[in-house]
Amino acid sequence: MATGPSTTADAAASRPVIRLDALIVGGGVAGLWLLDVLRRQGFSAALLEGDRLGSGQTLASQGMIHGGLKYALSGQLTGAAEAIADMPARWRHCLAQGPQATDLAPGDVALQGVNLLSEDYFLWSSGALRGRLGSFFASRVLRSRIERLKRPQFPTVLQHPDFRGYVYKLQDLVIDVPDLLHHLGSRHQSAIWHWTLAPEHLDARPxxxxxxxxxxxxxxAGVTLLCAGAGNEALIEGLRQNSGLALPAMQRRPLxxxxxxxxxxxxxxxHYISQLTRPEPRVTVTSHPLSDGSWAWYLGGQLATDGVERSADAQIRCAQTLLAECLPWLDLSGASYDTLRIDRAEPRQQDGRRPDQAYAERAGNVLCCWPTKLSLVPNLADQVLDLLKDQTPARPQPAAPGLTRAEPGRPAWLEPGDG
Ligand SMILES: Cc1cc2nc3c(=O)[nH]c(=O)nc-3n(C[C@H](O)[C@H](O)[C@H](O)COP(=O)(O)OP(=O)(O)OC[C@H]3O[C@@H](n4cnc5c(N)ncnc54)[C@H](O)[C@@H]3O)c2cc1C
Known part of the structure; x- marks a missing residue:
C-alpha cells in the first residue's frame, strides 16, 4: 500500500492544488461506479485506492446480480427481497448501453462489453420441496419471478440421469467481476490514484x-465519499474523534x-436448497474462468457463513461432504481446494442482521457509503445523487499528470501465475 504524507512541504507547495467537487475513497465497485456517475453529472471527481482496485469485498464476491429471491427461502417475500427485486432488470439495461448511451438513468452506468458469466441463476433440490417453501414456490406471487424447469432445460451439471430433483430458474444474472472492474477502472484512469487516506486527513466542516x-x-474537495468497505470503520472513527459528529457505525459479517x-x-x-433449516441456501455455487480454459467453482451460502469457526482444512472437508451429498454423481477426486476468509462490511443493524438496502448518509461534507451488495450499487448511486442534489458542479475535471494510478487486483480463484 502507498502510505501517508510522503514528500516534503516544499515539493508539495510547488505544484498547483487540485480542487475537486468530490473525492471518493475506495476503489471497489461502489467507488468506481460512483466515479463514473458523478463525472457524468458534471462533478469533478477523483478516487483514491490504497491497495488494488477491487481488493476488498468486490473481487471476493460471487458476482450474482440478484433480485433477492434467495432471501425468500423462509417461504415469504421479505423487505430485503422487495428492495432489491428490480436490480437484475436494471443491470441488464446498463449492460445494453454503450459509451454514447442516451437512455441511462443518472445513477446507472453504461456497461456494454462487460462479460456476463451467466444469463441465468438456478435453485436446485434433490427432492420435492415440502411444507411452506413448497407451496410458496408454487404460489401465484412467485410465478413471474421463478420458473420450474423440465429436464432438457436443466444446467449441464444437473443433466445426469442420477439426478431426480427439482430445478428452478431465477431472473438473476452473474457478472464477471474482474471484467466489470477492468471496465469501470479503465474509463477514468487518470482520476484513479494509488493512495491510502489516513483518518486524520478527514474533516467534515463545509x-x-x-x-x-x-x-x-x-x-x-467539496465533499468526500467514503466507499472504503471495511476501511470505512477506521476513517469514520477518526472523523468521529475529530468532529464530534453523529456518524454511522459499521458491522462485519464474516465468511x-x-x-x-x-x-x-x-x-x-x-443455490442448493434441500433440507434447509434456515432461509439461506446450503451452498451457493458460481464458476469462474481460469487461463487454461478450465473453471474454478467458488462456494458460498451456509457453507461459508457456518464455516467461519472452522480451520481451512475442516472447511474443505465440509465442502467435500456437501458436494458429495448434493452432486453425488460428480467425480471431483484429485481436485485442488483453497479457502478465503473475508468480511462483509455494512452499516450496523439491530442484532447484526443483513441490511435490506444500500446505505448512504451525509455528515457535514462527508458521505458514508456501503452498497451492502454488488447488486445494489445502482441503488447506492441514487441515494448519493439525492444527497448531493443541492450541490452544483463547480470545477473542471482534474488533470493530474504524474500521479501513480491504482491497478486492478486479482480474484482469489486464480492461482499464482494464472491469468
Ligand atoms: C464472499 C462475498 C461474496 C459476495 N457475493 C455477492 C454477490 O454475489 N452479489 C452481490 O450482490 N453482493 C455480493 N457480495 C457483497 C459485495 O461484494 C459488496 O457489497 C461490494 O463488493 C462492496 O463494495 P465496496 O466498493 O463498498 O467495498 P470493497 O469492495 O470492500 O472496496 C473497498 C476498497 O477501499 C479500499 N480502501 C480501504 N481503506 C482505504 C483507505 N483508507 N484509503 C484508500 N482506499 C481504501 C480497499 O482497498 C478496497 O479496494 C459479496 C460479498 C462477499 C464478501
Whole structure:
C-alpha cells in the first residue's frame, strides 16, 4: 500500500492544488461506479485506492446480480427481497448501453462489453420441496419471478440421469467481476490514484478536506465519499474523534468461502436448497474462468457463513461432504481446494442482521457509503445523487499528470501465475 504524507512541504507547495467537487475513497465497485456517475453529472471527481482496485469485498464476491429471491427461502417475500427485486432488470439495461448511451438513468452506468458469466441463476433440490417453501414456490406471487424447469432445460451439471430433483430458474444474472472492474477502472484512469487516506486527513466542516497530499500533490474537495468497505470503520472513527459528529457505525459479517478446481467443474451457477433449516441456501455455487480454459467453482451460502469457526482444512472437508451429498454423481477426486476468509462490511443493524438496502448518509461534507451488495450499487448511486442534489458542479475535471494510478487486483480463484 502507498502510505501517508510522503514528500516534503516544499515539493508539495510547488505544484498547483487540485480542487475537486468530490473525492471518493475506495476503489471497489461502489467507488468506481460512483466515479463514473458523478463525472457524468458534471462533478469533478477523483478516487483514491490504497491497495488494488477491487481488493476488498468486490473481487471476493460471487458476482450474482440478484433480485433477492434467495432471501425468500423462509417461504415469504421479505423487505430485503422487495428492495432489491428490480436490480437484475436494471443491470441488464446498463449492460445494453454503450459509451454514447442516451437512455441511462443518472445513477446507472453504461456497461456494454462487460462479460456476463451467466444469463441465468438456478435453485436446485434433490427432492420435492415440502411444507411452506413448497407451496410458496408454487404460489401465484412467485410465478413471474421463478420458473420450474423440465429436464432438457436443466444446467449441464444437473443433466445426469442420477439426478431426480427439482430445478428452478431465477431472473438473476452473474457478472464477471474482474471484467466489470477492468471496465469501470479503465474509463477514468487518470482520476484513479494509488493512495491510502489516513483518518486524520478527514474533516467534515463545509468546504474542508484537511489538507491532503496525494503522492506529494495537494488535493482539496467539496465533499468526500467514503466507499472504503471495511476501511470505512477506521476513517469514520477518526472523523468521529475529530468532529464530534453523529456518524454511522459499521458491522462485519464474516465468511469462509471455498474454491474448487477440477476439470469436472463445468460452468454452474446455482443455490442448493434441500433440507434447509434456515432461509439461506446450503451452498451457493458460481464458476469462474481460469487461463487454461478450465473453471474454478467458488462456494458460498451456509457453507461459508457456518464455516467461519472452522480451520481451512475442516472447511474443505465440509465442502467435500456437501458436494458429495448434493452432486453425488460428480467425480471431483484429485481436485485442488483453497479457502478465503473475508468480511462483509455494512452499516450496523439491530442484532447484526443483513441490511435490506444500500446505505448512504451525509455528515457535514462527508458521505458514508456501503452498497451492502454488488447488486445494489445502482441503488447506492441514487441515494448519493439525492444527497448531493443541492450541490452544483463547480470545477473542471482534474488533470493530474504524474500521479501513480491504482491497478486492478486479482480474484482469489486464480492461482499464482494464472491469468
Ligand atoms: C464472499 C462475498 C461474496 C459476495 N457475493 C455477492 C454477490 O454475489 N452479489 C452481490 O450482490 N453482493 C455480493 N457480495 C457483497 C459485495 O461484494 C459488496 O457489497 C461490494 O463488493 C462492496 O463494495 P465496496 O466498493 O463498498 O467495498 P470493497 O469492495 O470492500 O472496496 C473497498 C476498497 O477501499 C479500499 N480502501 C480501504 N481503506 C482505504 C483507505 N483508507 N484509503 C484508500 N482506499 C481504501 C480497499 O482497498 C478496497 O479496494 C459479496 C460479498 C462477499 C464478501
Amino acid at each position: 468546504g474542508a478536506l484537511a489538507g491532503i497530499e496525494v503522492q506529494g500533490q495537494r488535493v482539496e 469462509h468461502q471455498v474454491i474448487v478446481r477440477h476439470p469436472n467443474c463445468q460452468p454452474f451457477y446455482a
